[in-house]
Amino acid sequence: MSLTFTLDPAVTPALRDGVLDLWTDVSNAGGAVGFVPPVTREAVRPELVRHLAGMAEGRTRLLTGLDEDGSVAATAFFGLNTHRLMTHWVWLYTVMVHPRHQGKGYGRDLLAAAADSARRIEGVEAIRLTCRGGLGLEHFYGSCGYKEVGRVPGAIRVAPDDDRDDITMLQPLT
Numbered sequence: 001m002s003l004t005f006t007l008d009p010a011v012t013p014a015l016r017d018g019v020l021d022l023w024t025d026v027s028n029a030g031g032a033v034g035f036v037p038p039v040t041r042e043a044v045r046p047e048l049v050r051h052l053a054g055m056a057e058g059r060t061r062l063l064t065g066l067d068e069d070g071s072v073a074a075t076a077f078f079g080l081n082t083h084r085l086m087t088h089w090v091w092l093y094t095v096m097v098h099p100r101h102q103g104k105g106y107g108r109d110l111l112a113a114a115a116d117s118a119r120r121i122e123g124v125e126a127i128r129l130t131c132r133g134g135l136g137l138e139h140f141y142g143s144c145g146y147k148e149v150g151r152v153p154g155a156i157r158v159a160p161d162d163d164r165d166d167i168t169m170l171q172p173l174t
Contacts, residue, residue, distance in 0.1 A: 003065035003073055003106055005113035007120075011052060015064070018072030020048050022098055029099040032132035036158050051077055051094065063117055065097075065110055073098045074110045078118065089126040089170075090118055111144045119173050126172045132156050133165030146171045 009015055023044045027035040034047060054060030059082065065074030079091035092114055097106045118124050129146070131137040133156070138148055146169035154163035 001068050003067060003109055005063060005065050005110070005117075007063050007117040008061055009064050011055065011062075015072065016048070016052070019062075019064070019075055020044060022072050022075060022096055023048060023094070025099055026096045031096060031099075032135055032137060033094055033096055054079070061121075063110070063114055065106065065113065067101065073101050074106055076110055076114050078114075078121070080121075088123055089128055090121065090124050092118075092127050092129040095129065107140065108144055111141075115145070115171065115173060125174050126170055129169050131167050131169060132158075133167055138167045138169065141169045144171075
C-alpha cells in the first residue's frame, strides 16, 4: 500500500480535522513538529489556523498524503518566499507521518512527493527545512538527499535544561 499525495487539496472540514488529528497524534508520539507532549487538539488548532490563513493568502501550500481509507496520514507545508532575492527556494515545514504508519517508507515517499511538487512551482530550485537536533532527524533527511547547511546550538528549548540544536537542511532540485 502507498499513500496518495495531493498538492493544494481542497480544505474541507474533514481535511482540516484530519490534519489537526495528525498533528496532535504526531506531537503526542514525540514528533518534532512544534509541540512537546502531551498536547491537545485545542493547543494545536491555533497553529493550524495560522497555516490555513497562509494558504488563503497564497504564501503557504499544503501537500497531503491520504492512506487507503482516505485518512490524512502525512502532510508537509511549503512556505513560499516573497523576498525577490529568495523566490528560487521554498521552506518545507511541519513534515509529518502518522505514528501508525511509521516504518512503512511513507516519510521517504512524502519527501519525494514534496520534491516533485516543489519542482512544479515556477522558479523553485531548492527546498530548505529545519529540524530539531537530538532525534537523528538530520540523518533521515540526509538519506533523502538533504544536506546540512547550518546549525544553531541550543536554539530549541523543549524543557528546562533540554536545549536542542536547530539544524538547517537543503535539497537542491536541479
